[in-house]
Amino acid sequence: MLKFNHRKGWIWALVMDCWSRLGIAQTQDKRAIKKAYAVALKKCHPEDDPEGFQQLREAYDEALQLLSAAPSFDVIPQTAVQEDVVPDSAVDPDASLAELFLHEMTELYLDYPRRIDVNEWHALFQSEVLWRLEVKSQLHFQVFHFVAHHSYLPSDVWQVLEAQFSWNTNSLSLYETFPEEMVEFVLEEMNLSVWAPNYQLVFPQPLPEGKKYDDYLNVRAEYLEQMSSQIFDEEEHFVSELRVFSVIDLDVFLVQVQRAKQNNNLVLVNTLYHQIVECFPNTIDGYVGLANLALDKGDWSGAAKYFQSALTISPEHLVSIRGAARCALSLNNLSKSIELLNLAVVLCDYDVESRLLLLRANTDLIVHYSGLDSLDSAQLLQLAQSQYDTAQYQNCVAGIQRWVNSCENVNAFYLLGLACEKLETTDEADQAYFQGISLADQQGDKALQLQLHFARGRLFANQEKYQFAIEQLELALAIDEKNHEVLHHLADAFRMQDNNKRCIELSDQAIALTQKHWIYYSTRGLAYFDLGLVSDTNYYLAIEDFTRVLSSEPGFVRTWLLKGHCEFNLKQYEAALLCYQEAYEYDPEVARICQGLVRCYFQLNEYKAALDAIEKYAQCDDSAVEMVYYYKAELLRLQGLHPQAKKLYCEGAKTVKEVILWCGASECLLLDDEWHEAIYYLDGIVRYDENDVVSHLHLAYAYIATQQWSEAQKAILAYFKHIQPKDTDDMAYFYQGLLQYYFQDYTTAAASLNRALNRQNLAVIRSFLSLTYYELGQVDKAIQLAEEAALLAPRNPDFLVRLKGMRKKLSPGMFSRLFSKRTAPFSISKWPTTEVLPHHEFKYRYFPELM
Amino acid sequence: MRDAQFWALGVSAILTQMNGAEHDQLHSRGNTAAAKKDIIHSLKVYWSVNNREDLLENLVWLGEGGGHNLGFIEWVKLFQLKSEHRIQAYLKANPEKQSMFLVANYYQSLSSVGIRAWDDGRYVSLCRWGATAGYLTEDEAWGRILAHARDVQSAFTGWDQFAISYIAGKQYWQEKTEVDFLMKEMAHVTALNTDKDSPWVKLPWDLDLNTSI
The missing domain is CATH 1.25.40.10 (Tetratricopeptide repeat domain)
Structure with missing residues (x-):
């Protein structure tokens, strides 16, 4: 038999008669074919019996093809979807399945008790047709279109629909297919469905003549909409419309209660609450309403009774517990009141009303017990x-x-x-x-x-x-082990013990248990900050935590400050600046914030802003005169205004006598070859702090420059005593070698100068090494080094003089004997240094600690 | 200071207590140059108030403008139309919406006043700060404070209800449902209820604010 397959075209196949396969007699009734297919489908699932399913499917397709050109069954006329998304069922069997599904869904919707039963919808969506991706894909749009016109659905049914079709996440395709208003309407209905009126309605049976369920729901929706919008023009009309249906509806009751309250009709309010209790005995709304009415009248016993009824239905209803406690307090049942309030506080720890009532109850209880003779x-x-x-x-x-x-x-x-x-x-x-x-x-x-x-x-x-x-x-x-408060306090204690890693571990555990407390993030952030020196990653993590803290507590100046420090240390100066600026906004009188601003502006080369920030800093902390001098002088140095910087430093150094200014002043003086004044400050610095290696080195250089060899020797020895080998300045070996040379310790001097030469290829090192070898009698080596020095620095007259002198090949032995009592080696006396010796680099070496 | 004035300053008492300031002076932090500088800065940073006009604008917003209470009351009205069952279902489905938990907690007991005390307290504080900053004259400040206090007195049943409304307002504004947050506020309220010099203790709630001396 020749058959048509929609994927493979016409093919020859041996098949059963399609009607037999579907289990029905030949028919022109499309609906009967679909129903038969649906019934048969349940018996041969595509996964369990793929061959059987294939045959059934072909039979179904064939039956549909054999249908005469009769008009197709319109599932529900008003739901006709847009033409561009309506599949042509005449040629597409998937479309037929989709139509069948829609038909079943329509029947479900029209049957109100089934409509509001979420289990019915679960059952519907377990239909095998949804296993077919093509069908599901069609239904994605068709069901959407359907519910756009049939939206009176309970929240849990909307959830089933969303679980099936994920309309929220796939909304783009919906917007491409349907009018924007329709998509927005459906998504809003779905997303706000939890707020939608209750669908557990008691309809009279039968419904009033000519009325349908949705007629009532339409009127109700409009009524509730107008009432919640405080539009009362048509209130009477709607009320009479609703009355026609005689539906028992909690939402309508509640609206009418509010209207009666607005009209101060407390009798009606009372009646309505009683009706709610009568019609909805398993809900608490009526009881709570009656209780509140009684409270307003000061009828504590009556109120207590109603609150108790509410609590029988919902034992943890906070309003009722609190209300019952208030009644007990007013009835002088203090213990009962306190017991209830303690329960309320446990159920809702942020409830201020319970806390205040508790304060009142406790005050009363103290008075009461003070009047008793004895207490158990x-x-x-x-x-x-x-x-x-x-x-x-x-x-x-x-x-x-x-x-x-x-x-x-x-x-x-x-x-x-x-x-x-x-x-x-x-x-x-x-x-x-x-x-x-x-x-x-x-x-x-x-x-x-x-x-x-x-x-x-x-x-x-x-x-x-x-x-x-x-x-x-x-x-x-x-x-x-899952008490997050204990975890947090333990974390903080470890942090205070400088065990930041343990602090982070424990904070992680606390945060995994609850993300509610910003302080947990703050503690962890501080630990990461302290570990920032170990790895930049920790600064990034600290920033993350501080950001979380600031989202909750934007006025925390210290957190802004620390976040700024993290950004600064990551060299993200603009981000750091923003943090400091934010901190400054909240508290302009914190000196450290102003320091942060100064440092950022320095790094960003914003000199004017830096000067403003320095002035602000000066205003914040009038005792920090030395820092103000320091910042201002550094600012001048940054701008290349060296003479002004030197003047300011020296003025500050004389006025304030603080080490930081002596450092700056001595460096400026060294750069201008003002050795003696520089030595004055440097000497003061190393007396104050013998570990200040940089000043020892400066001092060594200054003494060398002034030919105070013994002092220079002491300074360089102090330098090497305190410096870590890995941190040794390259020029320090040169100074060391040079001094050893001057003290005629040539073998050691050669070693030091060679070490210096390995680090820096400077002509001056070669020249002094040359002199050293010369003294050691290694003339060839000396001449070679002298040649190299002259070659490297051809304009230095000292090197040329030395080279020429050595080439005369004088015997060093004779001279060393002749001048054995000299205080300086022969070679430097013969060929002295007339040019200024190069010095080590003077870097910024002092920035006050951030914290 | 007249009793009525002291009572009226009591409207800002929670904030005053929190700031460790004085309850019995218009200038809660004193009337010195340093206090003035400090208050001008605070007004600028926390209120964007740089001058008299800005201050008056804020007072209008907190007073007749409805302040933060306006939005809260809208929610109260909506909650009043919902059954408790529906409200609980909503909260369960939206556990991240802290402000809705707060509305659900207070909409019944604060149905008449909402969180207006949060606005009232800050209104009176702003008047006091405005006087210290020089944006209002003392007479102007007192005029506004006393008029507002009379309004507060007629709206609330007592300082307890006022305190609930104030703290609920602060919780709502900051979306805070942490117990620590509440306990800090409660410490101020407890002090105001137990300290013999507190305006809440010294004077009766129903003091005649028109004639009292």
Whole structure:
């Protein structure tokens, strides 16, 4: 038999009669064919029986082809989709399947009780037709079009639809296919469906003559829309329209309650709430409404009754718990009130109303108990708790101390510890916690053990006894390893002990448990910041954490400052500048912020802004005169204004006598060959700080330049004593060799100068090495080095003189004997240095610490 | 200072307490040059107030403009039309919407006043700061403060309701549902309720603000 396959074209195939395969008699009824196909499909799933499915599919296709040109079954006339997305079912079997699906969906929608049953929709979407990607792809649009016209669906049904088609994430294709308004309408209906009115309605059966479910829903939607928009012109019309349907509808009730309240018709409000209770006995709205009405009238007992009814339905309903507590407070049932409020606080720890009621209840309770002759142990503890909660810490401590040792109540010790902490009697607090822990250990109460170890750990941390704090917090953590508060405090204690890695580990754990607390990010950020010197990555991570903190607390100046430091250290000066500017906005009187600004402007070569920032800095901290001199002088140096910088440095150095200015002044003086004044400041610096290697080196150079060889020798020795080998300045070996040469220690001098030469190919080093070899009698070597020096620096007359002199091949031995008592070697006396010796590089070497 | 004036300054008491400032002076941080400089800076940074016009604009917004309460009340009205079941379903589906949790928590008890105390407290504080900064004369500031205090007195049932409205407002504005945040605010309110020199303790809520001396 010749058959048509939509993918392969006409093919020969042996097949069963298509009607037999579909299990129906030959028909022109397209719907019957589709239904038959759908029934048969359930028996041969494409995955379980691919061959059977293939045959069924071909039979279905054939049956559709055999249909006469009768008009196709219109699933639901008003849902006709745009022509460009309507598949041609006459040629596309997938389109037929899609139509069949839509038909089933329409039937489901029209049957109201089924429509609002999410299980029906789940069942519908388990249909095998959705296994076919082509069909699903078509339905993506067709179902969307359908619900655009049939949008009265409960939230959970919308969720099923979104789970199937992901319209939110695929909205682009929807916008390309449908009018923008339609797409927006459907997506809004879906996304706000959780706010949509309730669909659990009680319709009269049968519906009023000629009315459909959606007629009611249309009127209701318009009514609710107008009421929530405070448009009341057509209120009566809508109310009478709704009345026609006699539907029991909670949303309409609630709107009518609000309207009655607006009209101060409290009788009607009361009636409506009673009707809600009657019609919806399993919801709390009616009871809570009646309770609030009773509260307004001061009918505490009545209100308490209704709140209790609400709590029977929903035991954790905060408003009802709080309301019941308020009633109990007004009825002088203080213990009950406090019990309920404590529950409310546990259920919603950010509820200010419960806290204030608790404050009131505790105040009343203290007065009440003060009037009693004797209190039992539970009452004593309650009294102490109330005193604590109302900030009466002295009374709390005095009260507990009278009886705590005669009872075995862990809570009493805990409370005593807390109150002692408030009074800053930390030894007593520690003692109370310690006793509480011993007792909790005996009783095996893990929760209290944790609470007390945690409290003691925080106490130690507040006293900066971090090692003890860590011990206690680790004990608490051993009881509950998922307590994020303990994790955080432990992290902070480790940070204070400079164990930043452990701090980060623990902070990670705390943050994994909750992302709610900015302080956790702050602690971790500080740890990353401290590790910034190890790796730039840590600065980046610190920036991430600080950003998170600032999103929550944008006014945290210190965090802006630290973030700025991170950016600065990453050489991201513009980003750093933004942080410092932000910090400055919040607090212009923090000197460190102004310093940050100065440093950024220096790096960004914004000299005018830098000068402004220096002035701001001067205003912030009038005691920091030396830093103001320093910044201003450095600013001049940066601009190449060396004489002005030197003048300012020297003026500052004389006025303020601070090392930082002596450093700057000495460097400026060295550059201008003003050796003696430079030596004055450098000598002062190294007396102040013998580890200042740079000043030792400067000093060595200055002494060499002034031919104070012994002083120079001391300076270079001090330099090599304090410098790390890896940090040794290249020129230091030259100075060392040169001095050894002058002191006629030629073998050592040759070694030092060779080392210097290996690091820097300078003519002067070659020249002095040449002189050294000359003194050692290695004339050839000396002449070769002298030639090289002259070649490298042909304009230096000293090198040429030395070269010429050596070429005369004088015997060094004779002269060394003749001049054995000289204080300087023969060669330098014969061929002295007339040019200024090159010196090491003078770098910026002092920037005040950021922190 | 007259009792009515002291009572009226009590409207800004939570903020004053938080700043560690004085409850019984118009110039809460004193009337020195340093205080003036400090307040001018704070007004600039936190309020974008650089002059008298800016200050008056903010006062209008906080007063007749409805301030932050305007948006909150819109939500209250919407919540009042929803069943508790629906509200809980909404919150469950949107756990990240902290401000909605706050509306859900307070919409019943604050249905009449909303979070206006948050605006009221700052209104009076702004008047005080404006006087110190020199943007308002003292007489102007007192006139505004007393008029606003009378409005506050007629709107609330007592300092407790005022405090709830104020803190709920601050929570809503900052979208804060952390307990630490609340406890810091509660410490100020507890102090105002227990300190014998507090305007909330010293004077009755229903003090006659028109005639009291």
